[in-house]
Amino acid sequence: MDDTICAISTAQGIGAISIIRVSGKDAISKVSKIFDGKNLSDVPTHTIHYGHIIKDNEIIDEVLISVMKAPKTYTKEDIVEINTHGGISTTKKVLEILLENGIRKAEPGEFTKRAFLNGRIDLSEAEAVENLIKSETDLERKLALNQMSGKVSEKIKKVRDLIMELLANIEVNIDFPEYEDALVITLNNLPIKLNEIKQELTKLLNEAKIGKLIENGIKVAIVGRPNVGKSSLLNALLGENKAIVTNIAGTTRDIIEGELDLKGIRLKFIDTAGIRKTTDIVEKLGVDKTLNVIENSNLIIHVLNNNEELTKEDKDIMSKIENLNYITFINKDDLPTKINYNSKNVIKGNTKLANGLDSLKNKIIELFELEKISTNNLEIVSSARIIALIKEALVSIDNALNNVSEKIPVDMISIDIKKAWDLLGEITGETYQEELLNTLFSKFCLGK
């Protein structure tokens, strides 16, 4: 960490401005050397300056340069940010000039690593940075920002304090057995305390599930027998919102056909091939194979035809999705009703006139309580690592509760309780774990 590093910090694409971030003890002096403008070593901290990047007396780009001196910076080191204007090739040229001047290219996640190592942010905040960079919807950004600002750490610290209070009480009982100064924790009153802690942990975990939704989106599968209007429904849903249709692979092996932002949550429509090419998925793969897709999704939209009676195929699909999270969309309600079907979560409409689409969306909002999420304070946990640790802590508390019923002495049960405390400490980085650092930092994307 004794050298100076740089990287392009903005998304690499076509944009009006790109920012190159330089951090380290030589950041100011080295950038000053290639900058035609004020002497950056003399300017006050946290100021911005106009000028040009030059090489061999030639102007490379017209830039604005922000100078931020340690320690009040992202990395707690001197930071210079160069706002370039000339598009990506010019930005890359400026970066090259920096590298020629002995500034090293940052490894993925290195700025954040420095921020962590210099004590600027804790582990859970560092993790949030990664999510922030990846975030696409507004909600995701808010969530990541909240985690970054330490709100999650604060919540976890609160539960930790609750645990510590209990532990301290048990310790006092042991070390001063003849004194009645403290409440004596016994197998009778311990469960009350443990359940309090359990409740707090469960609350965190439930919030975490919402966090996961925000981070990963809702995977939706549209199913139905041939010619009921699945692809028209998808097109209607996507088209209306001019959703970006890309063929990028999702987190699983599913192909995401298109995405729709609903109250800040991404609806990801999975399994493209079948539906879009009108080659029907059920037709092509058979009901059994469709099942895989169905089970991999968070929501199923089953499309039926209002103008036809229920067929065996319809009923087959129904039996498969019976125990899953599904909505039935009865299409073609502009035609005479021949279908006889009643169930929960039924929406009628038709894709031709775009009827019923809003009802469908509202139903999704209702099912996933999306309204609540968007109005909620988003101090939620979303990282898989954090969730796993909370779950483990919860297991420790459950162990403690079990051992109470096994009549194990309180001072031994305190070992389980201490374990939960340690695990939560790992989230905020108060428990030292080197391996964790390594895995964590290798996950960061470039430059941040």
Add this chain to the structure above:
Amino acid sequence: MYDLIVVGGGHAGCEASHAGAILGLKTALVTSNIKNIADMPCNPSIGGTAKGIIVREIDALGGLMGIIADKSHFQIKMLNNGKGPAVRSLRAQADKITYPKNMLKALNDTPNLTIITGMVEDLMIENNTVKGIILSTGEKISSKAVILTTGTYLKGNILIGSENTPGGPHGEARSNYLSDNLKKYGLSIVRLKTGTPPRIKKDSIDFSKMQVERGDDKYYTFSFDTEPLYKINDQQKCYLIYTNENTHNIIKSNLDKSAMYGGYVTGVGPRYCPSIEDKIVRFHDKERHQLFLEPESLYYDEWYLQGFSTSMPRDIQEKMVHSLNGLENALITKYAYAIEYDAIDPLQMKPSLENKIIENLFTAGQINGTSGYEEAAAQGLIAGINAHHKIKGIDPLILKRNEAYIGVLIDDLVTKGTKEPYRMLTSRAEFRLLLRHDNADIRLREIGYKHGTIDKLRYEKLQEKISNINNIKNVLLNTNIHLNKETKDKFINANLEVPTRSMSLYLLLKRPEITIDFIKKFIPLDYSLDILEEVETEIKYEGYIAKAYQEVEKMLKLEEKLIPEDINYEDVLNLASEARQKLEKIRPKSIGQAARISGVNPSDLSILSVYLKKKYHK
């Protein structure tokens, strides 16, 4: 010319000189007054929570405290008996006349050991190495190593109200110059404070108004080698009383007169052993505080008023004592006092208890910032062993945190230092389930044998115990109960739930309600009680013990990440300045030890690890 000189004859000094002498060193114990050998200037008890386990550990390592305590007490109790086996601990009311007498006899019987009377005021130092001591008479005595166990005698000040009298406990002469001289040699000196409650004349106490506290009706010994020397029914009684509103009012209206609150004390006192005025100020909503009345000795009639330590002036002490139920007419034979004394900053010691600045100089006991007879004795023993090892060029004995409370004690001192007199608590030990009263010999006798303080006979006795334990476990594992009528009756008669299926006795013993005593109904187990209890604990809590070992593994991994001795912390960039200063001062041996330093945060550890990896490929 001696091999080893031990300065001070308190609990640390006794163990240190005894250990040095039995290891074959020509040893001198220098005390200012031979009458004060193994003096107990404060509470009349040995042991207590965690401390009782330390006494067992001292015994397991060949020290004297356990044996002497067994010979010298008139009441003994197992504390925390209702809790788990990990936190049980013995406490004995030791006779303040008998204990020192028995200790002196033991020292006189120790070959290679000479007791010298004199006040040590300076050290002989050459090239930062200690070469002997200089007495107040100017006499010089040379030695290869010196252990300082000066207790509260370094510039001791007795404080009663606004009165400030130079002197050690009981008004004994204090050492006026030694601590200044130590400062001169580069040691940093801190000022600490402790206190003791008033003593009451027995005849003036109305015991009828007090609640009796008896000893246990079961036999115990501290030592693994002694049989109980007392009769259960001959044990002396102690008494429990409470402070009341009147007491509190007297204290509140006279606070400014106490040495502590009047601003007459500069030393830092312990939080866990507060004076009564402290308790009333800090816990002002409490209506009463517990006090215990304990006899000091069978040979004189003074009683110790535990929990009533104060530095109030004498007239206020009179009023305070007389406000207590049963002490309305009490005669105070000794007034309570606070005592301030010089100690060294324990961060200046190596884990062997050798000083980092002056070679071959060791320190043990209150001079290192601890409190308590047991903590002192433990350090004395280790300092004695390590002074011997240093002279002979042997690696020092450094007990790990998972091996002994003594290991926790010394590691805490040399890693974290202390701002108040340090007392051992079970909560300081992260592996207390492994550091039990019952298994101290299994943990430490072999180590004692290896280091020369445990003889072959006692070592073989341990081996026999271990093989007995393993045998019993095997038998229990291979013996099944069958659910016939006879078996069922045994459960029913003992008011226990009848199992629904057959199982081994081993599994049966795992059940919370089943004791090893009950197991004896199925199979004869002709072994001593301590062996059977050990088996019961190990089987019953097997799961937790296994978990504890997993945690130990984790800790040891970090302990194994060594930090090179020549590391220059100035080269490790980006360390927080507090962390850098602490690391520079303490110079931890491993990342594990560094992690325990307060003020060294996880981010500092990451930086340090990255540096070590880059520079040393560790």
